[in-house]
Amino acid sequence: MDIKIETLPKYRIAYVRQVGPYGPANSQAMEKLKNWAIGKNLLTESTILLGVPQDNPETTLSENCRYDACIVISKEYPDDDSICEGQLDGGTYVICTIKHTAEAIQRAWHEIFPYLQNGGYQMDNKPILERYIGNMLENDFCEICVPVKPL
Template identity: 30%
Template sequence: MDQVIQYIEDHLSRKISLEELAQVSNFSKYHFTRIFSSMVGMTPYAFLNSRRLIKSVEYLVGTDKTVLEISMLCGFDSVSNFNQAFKKFYNHTPSEVRRNPKIISNNSVQYGNNQKETEQPSRYAESGIKNHFLRRIWEMNITIKELPDYEVAYVRHIGSYLETHKAWGKIGEWAAKNHLFPPEHYFIGISLDDPSSTEEYECRYDACVTIPGDFNRSIDHDMEYKTLSGGLYALYPFYDTIDKFAIAYQVVYGQWLPNSEYEPDNKYCLEFCMNNPSDDPEGKAKVDLYVPIRKRVV
């Protein structure tokens, strides 16, 4: 992540893609966004935007360059986009700051006023003192497991992760018709995109059920099939309301992984669904979260 941050600092004046930053990190795009957001405290795009705007203040106060020149030097494709981003970040226009630099505080220069985008990891530590769920995650008992390959049938959902029940309804109906029930068969969810870096309506999610190796795939041409790669995984057993599941992801990537002897492998996380939350007395979801890992190379 230090290399990524330095790369951003060195290339503020040009367009930088998420794929480019992931390549610098040596992680896949899927894992990179989760790791960066968990460790830095904001998404890669939010961090890049904040660094550009902080740099723009240096130009506004310390040089006589025009606002157009500054917007180009800081990687914005137009003056209007620069002005809009600057006003949102500092609650003042570039011209106002140039005339009176004291109207923005030192804290605003460093972090801006949009606390939602620039909240630091320490905030989670502070809230964790009062939050039983976060304390429980930090004390999580993660175990290392070797998983086999799984042959699965799946239904893909594209859209908000809050609406994945639609895909589960379809795959559940199909599984019942083909007598694929637990505990012989697993229901596995795969979040293919990180919602912190992908538009909500573009997020992809696969609702899967494992099938026998000799399963006749020709009986339903509308169903999709694939193989989920096995290997080494870190298992975190989650049991709480589903709205807290994103926090579990965040802490596994931001707290446990950096302090372990492992790094993410280039595969998707597997979410083994162990219950139906609607049947739980407290509406809680029981999910075995498997994060693909490999030994860190020193």
């Protein structure tokens, strides 16, 4: 597993929101977003897709959990009423590149928190991101991006 520190810029995003238990419906939201992006010729080798769980299922009822499937769009991209738009604030993130499997994700979570503590970081109060650049999604890889700040 590859772990690094990276400063992410502020992103302008287009997104599809899924409300309900995290799981298969998140993938459906991502497929809906990708279909929209294909229609707009936005899926390229440099495209950045993000999965953003907005709520902690340990403190939010599962039926109220929000998941945003996002695509980074340029500042110049025209407003589009057919999809939601917003922005994600940038900042310092611990980036962990993994195979996108339940086992690898679980292993990553066991390794990320000791890495934070040993590196002098704590989680920042921003959403955790799943990031897919280019063909990572089709190859079952993702980056878990954990927002951090110094201890």
